[in-house]
Each structure stands twice: as structure tokens, then as C-alpha cells.
Amino acid sequence: MTIGGCDAVTLAKRFGTPLYVIDEDEVRRACRSYVQEFSACYPNVRVVYASKALMVKAIALLVMEEGLSLDVCSGGELYTAISAGCPADHIYFHGNSKTAAEIAFALSVGVLRFVADSLDELYLIDRLARSKGLVANIMLRLTPGIEAHTHDYVKTGQIDSKFGIVIPNGDALRAVGIAKRLANVRLTGLHCHIGSQVFEMEPFADAVDIMMGFARQAHEATGFVMEELNIGGGLGIRYNSKDDPITARDLAEAVAPALIDSASRYGLPLPSLLLEPGRSIVGEAGTTLYTVNAVKRIEGVRTYVSVDGGMADNPRVALYQAEYEAALANRMAGAGQLSPESSETWETVSVAGNCCESGDMLVWDVAMPRPEVGDTLAVFCTGAYNYSMASNYNRYPRPAVVLVRDGRADVIVERETYTDLVAHDLVPARLRHASARPAAAGSARLDSAGAQSR
Numbered sequence: 001m002t003i004g005g006c007d008a009v010t011l012a013k014r015f016g017t018p019l020y021v022i023d024e025d026e027v028r029r030a031c032r033s034y035v036q037e038f039s040a041c042y043p044n045v046r047v048v049y050a051s052k053a054l055m056v057k058a059i060a061l062l063v064m065e066e067g068l069s070l071d072v073c074s075g076g077e078l079y080t081a082i083s084a085g086c087p088a089d090h091i092y093f094h095g096n097s098k099t100a101a102e103i104a105f106a107l108s109v110g111v112l113r114f115v116a117d118s119l120d121e122l123y124l125i126d127r128l129a130r131s132k133g134l135v136a137n138i139m140l141r142l143t144p145g146i147e148a149h150t151h152d153y154v155k156t157g158q159i160d161s162k163f164g165i166v167i168p169n170g171d172a173l174r175a176v177g178i179a180k181r182l183a184n185v186r187l188t189g190l191h192c193h194i195g196s197q198v199f200e201m202e203p204f205a206d207a208v209d210i211m212m213g214f215a216r217q218a219h220e221a222t223g224f225v226m227e228e229l230n231i232g233g234g235l236g237i238r239y240n241s242k243d244d245p246i247t248a249r250d251l252a253e254a255v256a257p258a259l260i261d262s263a264s265r266y267g268l269p270l271p272s273l274l275l276e277p278g279r280s281i282v283g284e285a286g287t288t289l290y291t292v293n294a295v296k297r298i299e300g301v302r303t304y305v306s307v308d309g310g311m312a313d314n315p316r317v318a319l320y321q322a323e324y325e326a327a328l329a330n331r332m333a334g335a336g337q338l339s340p341e342s343s344e345t346w347e348t349v350s351v352a353g354n355c356c357e358s359g360d361m362l363v364w365d366v367a368m369p370r371p372e373v374g375d376t377l378a379v380f381c382t383g384a385y386n387y388s389m390a391s392n393y394n395r396y397p398r399p400a401v402v403l404v405r406d407g408r409a410d411v412i413v414e415r416e417t418y419t420d421l422v423a424h425d426l427v428p429a430r431l432r433h434a435s436a437r438p439a440a441a442g443s444a445r446l447d448s449a450g451a452q453s454r
């Protein structure tokens with residue numbers, strides 16, 4: 001198995017496992033396809049990378065080099081972008097619960113837009129901007145009443161979401177009126193995001209129509225002219241053979257005509273079109289490499305293949321019942337092992353993580369050559385929402401991330417160490433004596449606990 005021209009087993013040996021491997025060309029290809037396909041269909045397009053999918057300095061710089069802007073949704077993501085040297089005037093600041101400190105930080109670096117998620121935030125941005133003698137450019141995130149996830153598309157006017165300002169109950173119109181009146185914000189446009197891992201074009205086209213209908217209503221009520229419309233991200237990717245995603249071209253060919261048609265029907269000027277893909281930029285570019293530590297065969301029931309990572313580096317399976325595909329990187333080309341039919345050495349197994357949770361599984365029921373301890377197991381399409389959602393659960397250090405291209409591998413995030421794990425732990429003075437005499441102190445406590453329970 002090679003990734004970006006690098007042998008996967010060599011990568012695992014050189015950098016250790018678990019290891020996130022990101023194929024640079026794949027990320028670049030995804031960026032270019034968005035920019036080219038949308039620019040071919042619409043006059044004024046800006047593609048904004050939703051950095052929550054994978055936010056590390058090198059990736060932020062890479063997508064910007066491809067002409068994308070950045071969507072950040074926390075002070076930490078903003079800090080990462082700024083410290084990487086990304087220009088603030090290409091950054092959109094999202095989030096449904098921004099703090100005053102985060103907003104002040106974003107004002108001080110001069111982000112391009114705040115995407116305001118509530119009336120409270122609108123007032124806060126205005127107040128903080130006034131205190132700094134600034135006018136903040138803002139967009140309003142609205143809830144268009146569309147929920148789309150994979151093939152599950154609901155258009156019910158459903159408004160029960162923590163995100164966005166509601167259209168049907170009049171809040172959105174009120175927010176536009178308020179934004180127009182506040183002296184230290186300038187309302188440039190509207191934003192919506194209808195869901196993630198979406199496989200249909202129709203909900204995007206419908207969302208465009210709802211947003212344009214609202215823009216018309218807001219124009220009549222307040223004189224607001226929408227300069228830009230952000231339709232969010234959400235394009236699905238192919239995690240396994242059941243997934244059949246639409247492409248950036250499919251999306252462009254559905255959304256651009258819908259927007260042009262709505263603008264003419266509602267008598268509005270064409271706004272700039274903004275998109276915010278995350279998963280479809282980095283998801284398929286990622287592979288996680290693991291080492292097999294144990295194989296447990298329960299005859300007639302299941303074979304568990306335990307690897308040296310799990311829900312701490314990929315929480316999506318436990319969190320969303322996400323489905324992945326996997327293969328043994330060191331046994332891709334073995335004789336008689338190229339297809340499940342060709343050899344009895346194949347076996348259907350389930351890949352188990354190393355965390356102390358029964359729910360910590362990485363892949364259920366995947367066919368591969370009969371796995372053995374020491375094999376290098378690759379899980380595919382882990383570029384999005386894996387490293388960015390990783391934790392130190394069970395005090396596992398977060399894995400390294402390497403960027404591969406043309407046979408070259410560069411570490412873009414170093415593997416955490418045990419020292420990193422305890423770097424922020426503090427021990428109050430009253431407990432320090434315990435660490436000096438662990439055995440004695442421990443047994444004394446046990447003795448007294450035992451005495452009490454008796």
C-alpha cells in the first residue's frame with residue numbers, strides 16, 4: 001500500500017502507530033475541484049474551508065495556497081490560523097457561543113467576517129467593536145428549516161436547533177433590523193448550513209431558495225441588500241462502498257442555477273456565493289495506520305482484531321456509528337490474497353480500539369487476509385473529524401500527523417509524549433507528601449477504608 005508515493009508500512013515503522021497520514025495531492029485536488037467547478041457556473045464565488053474538519057497549521061496554509069479562505073469556529077482555531085501566518089482578512093469566524101474574549105481577539109486580528117449566531121452575539125460584537133473604535137463586518141447565520149444528513153432530508157420548517165437565528169418566528173427579520181441599526185456592525189450577508197455528509201443536491205437548492213426568499217422579505221422590511229450568501233458545507237464523502245457521494249461539480253450545477261433563478265424571481269441582485277466544505281476537502285485524503293496487538297477468535301461468533309488506537313484518535317464510530325473500510329497495509333499484494341474469493345486465508349473481522357469501552361470499535365465486519373499480531377492495519381477516509389476530534393481518553397497521547405506527497409513524508413503534528421500528557425497537571429501541596437511515600441500512604445488509606453467498611 002502506498003499513500004502519496006510513500007510505502008505505508010515504512011511510514012508506520014518510521015513514525016510509529018497510530019499515525020494519521022494525509023495525502024497532500026488529494027487535499028489539493030479537492031480544493032481545486034470546488035474552485036474550478038463553482039467558478040465555471042457562477043460569477044463570484046468564494047470557497048471557505050471549514051477548518052473544524054482538520055485544523056493544523058500546515059493544512060490551513062495548504063488550503064489557502066489553493067485559493068480557499070478559512071472558517072474557524074473557536075478562538076483556538078483562529079489562533080492556529082493566525083500563528084501559521086494565514087491572513088486574517090481571509091478568515092470567517094463562526095460559533096454559536098463565542099465569548100467576549102474570543103470576539104475581542106478576532107477584532108484585534110481583523111477577521112474578514114463574524115458569522116453571528118444569535119441576537120446576544122450581535123449586541124456583543126457591536127459593543128466590543130465600539131470599544132475598539134471599529135466596525136465589524138458580519139453575516140447572520142439563519143436556520144432555513146432544512147435538515148439533511150446523508151439521504152435523510154427533512155424540509156418541515158423544523159427550527160429546533162442550537163445553531164442559527166430562526167426565520168419562521170420572526171427572529172431572523174428582527175436580527176436584520178437590529179444589525180442595520182447598530183452603528184458598529186455592518187451586515188454583509190446571510191449564512192446557512194443544512195447538515196453534513198449530504199448526498200443529495202435538492203436540499204442545497206431548496207436552502208438557496210429559502211434564503212433568497214428571506215433576503216427579499218428583509219429587503220422590503222429594512223432595505224437590507226444581501227451582498228453575499230453562504231450556503232455552508234456538508235457534501236458527503238465515500239467512507240465505504242455503500243456511500244455514493246455527489247461531486248463538487250454536481251453541487252455547482254445544482255446550486256448556481258438555483259441561485260440565479262431565485263435572484264431573478266425575487267428581483268434581487270446576484271450575491272457573491274460562499275461555500276464552506278470541510279469533510280469533502282480533507283476526509284478522503286486521510287488514512288490512519290495502526291499496529292495489530294491482539295487477535296481474538298471466538299469460533300462461530302466474531303474475530304476481534306485489537307489495534308493500538310481507537311476512539312481516542314477516531315471517536316466517530318462510537319459517536320455517530322460511522323462506518324469505515326480497512327485493509328492490512330503489509331499484506332496487500334500477497335499471493336492469493338487480492339480478493340476475498342481467491343483464498344481461504346481471508347477472514348471477516350471487526351477492528352477493536354484500545355480504550356476501556358466496549359463501544360470502542362473502529363470497523364465492524366470487514367474482510368481481510370487472516371490478520372496476525374504485528375500487521376499494519378489501515379483505516380481509510382479518516383482525514384476529517386478524526387485528529388480534530390481526538391482526545392486523550394485513557395491518557396493515550398495523540399498520534400502524529402504526516403503529510404505525504406511524491407514519496408516524501410513530512411510530520412505536520414508531532415506525536416504527543418507522556419510528558420505532554422502531564423504537562424498541565426498540578427498537585428496541591430497537601431498531596432505532595434503522598435507522592436514521596438506512595439506505598440506507605442497507599443496502604444495506610446486502604447487500611448483505614450477497610451476499617452471503616454467493616
Ligand SMILES: Cc1ncc(COP(=O)(O)O)c(C=O)c1O
Nearest residue numbers: 050193196233234276277278279
Ligand atoms: C457552519 C458550518 N459550516 C461548514 C461545516 C462543514 O461541514 P462539512 O465538513 O460536512 O463539509 C460545518 C460542519 O459542521 C458547519 O457547522
